[in-house]
Amino acid sequence: MQTCITLIDLLEKKMLLILLGVLILHVIILILLIVSTAATAWSVANSGRKDLWYKCSNSGDYHCLPSSNEDWIQAVQALMILSVLFCFFSLIAFLYQLFRLVKGGRFFFTAIFQILASVFVMCGAIIYTVMRPEDKKIYTHFGYAYVLAWVAFPLCLISGLIYIVLRKKE
Amino acid sequence: MLTFLALTSVALLGIVPEQSQAIVIYTGWERHALVGSDIRLSCSFFSWRWTSEDVTFSWTYRPDGSRDAISIFHYTGGAAYVDNKGPFRDRLEFVGNPGRRDGSILLKNLELSDNGTFTCDAKNPPDIVGRPSSVRLLVFEKVPIQAGVITGAIIGVVLGLLVLIVVIYYLMRFLVARRVFSLSVSKHGKKKKEGSQQRQGPVPPADPSKIKV
Numbered sequence: 001m002q003t004c005i006t007l008i009d010l011l012e013k014k015m016l017l018i019l020l021g022v023l024i025l026h027v028i029i030l031i032l033l034i035v036s037t038a039a040t041a042w043s044v045a046n047s048g049r050k051d052l053w054y055k056c057s058n059s060g061d062y063h064c065l066p067s068s069n070e071d072w073i074q075a076v077q078a079l080m081i082l083s084v085l086f087c088f089f090s091l092i093a094f095l096y097q098l099f100r101l102v103k104g105g106r107f108f109f110t111a112i113f114q115i116l117a118s119v120f121v122m123c124g125a126i127i128y129t130v131m132r133p134e135d136k137k138i139y140t141h142f143g144y145a146y147v148l149a150w151v152a153f154p155l156c157l158i159s160g161l162i163y164i165v166l167r168k169k170e
Numbered sequence: 171m172l173t174f175l176a177l178t179s180v181a182l183l184g185i186v187p188e189q190s191q192a193i194v195i196y197t198g199w200e201r202h203a204l205v206g207s208d209i210r211l212s213c214s215f216f217s218w219r220w221t222s223e224d225v226t227f228s229w230t231y232r233p234d235g236s237r238d239a240i241s242i243f244h245y246t247g248g249a250a251y252v253d254n255k256g257p258f259r260d261r262l263e264f265v266g267n268p269g270r271r272d273g274s275i276l277l278k279n280l281e282l283s284d285n286g287t288f289t290c291d292a293k294n295p296p297d298i299v300g301r302p303s304s305v306r307l308l309v310f311e312k313v314p315i316q317a318g319v320i321t322g323a324i325i326g327v328v329l330g331l332l333v334l335i336v337v338i339y340y341l342m343r344f345l346v347a348r349r350v351f352s353l354s355v356s357k358h359g360k361k362k363k364e365g366s367q368q369r370q371g372p373v374p375p376a377d378p379s380k381i382k383v
Contacts, residue, residue: 069314069315069318074315074317074319074320074321074324075320075321075324077318078320078321078322078324078328079324081321082328082329085325085329
């Protein structure tokens with residue numbers, strides 16, 4: 001009886017820890033996505049940095065102009081915003097399903113939204129990688145916001161897969 | 171009080187026409203067009219006087235980057251004179267109605283070199299003091315995309331699809347529930363599903379013999 005109670009207690013605590021860990025991972029992914037979308041650091045060079053929304057110069061007067069209106073940049077903007085939105089929806093769905101799901105049920109909506117968010121980040125990062133114009137005059141390399149997008153994509157996918165296998169016990 | 175009002179109104183009537191003897195000319199601010207298309211540059215004016223018979227309209231053109239303007243159109247004495255030597259020969263047409271104070275011109279078959287500023291100057295004698303008004307023409311190879319149009323479109327479409335899918339999902343669930351319910355009632359069967367469905371949805375007054383607990 002005693003061992004039964006301690007086992008159940010451990011299981012509960014383990015479940016709680018798992019849920020907490022998954023929640024913290026989800027919040028970290030959301031923060032990564034928001035920073036990647038909002039920071040003007042997809043391409044950096046000595047003279048300045050640019051994309052996704054502005055291009056800012058480092059020399060002379062530090063000013064920022066709106067970035068070019070080409071169709072691929074607008075597509076990347078849309079995909080990044082959609083990924084942030086879907087990650088946020090998935091967080092809301094997770095919190096909702098945490099309290100309202102029947103026992104043994106799966107976090108279906110959470111997983112769907114999270115996987116869709118990861119697909120959107122992947123598409124956005126791929127489009128940016130492929131369509132970025134080659135600038136031979138100034139040596140530009142990818143900035144931290146671009147790296148964050150590529151980091152957020154596998155994390156988001158893993159998080160979505162965790163939600164697929166996660167089952168609400170107790 | 172009344173005399174004061176009368177005096178001020180008379181004074182205003184005296185002052186206002188004095189100042190607004192100036193003729194006011196209206197054109198657009200900026201016009202965008204595609205290469206090869208036609209564009210109508212409108213010009214009209216406001217004047218306190220009646221439209222006189224000696225009303226004149228004249229258009230001048232200053233290319234981008236140049237400091238000199240050339241005259242391309244002039245309407246006077248009831249006749250319109252279009253450019254027959256300059257950059258707009260055979261491409262300019264007068265489509266205005268001077269009687270209605272409209273001095274618009276039509277530029278046909280635009281080229282990239284037509285980028286520049288077009289100035290319209292109208293005179294309505296004796297109302298001749300006024301400032302000419304300019305319209306800037308921008309000719310594009312293809313229509314430039316405005317910022318945020320594609321972004322907004324993609325986001326709108328995806329979110330719309332999401333809402334649609336959720337609505338359809340719940341609608342299907344609702345419809346399937348109703349259909350199963352109506353099916354078992356019409357069949358008069360004593361199935362388990364009938365009992366469970368009767369417990370779920372809104373139950374119409376049913377035959378007591380059918381209710382199973």
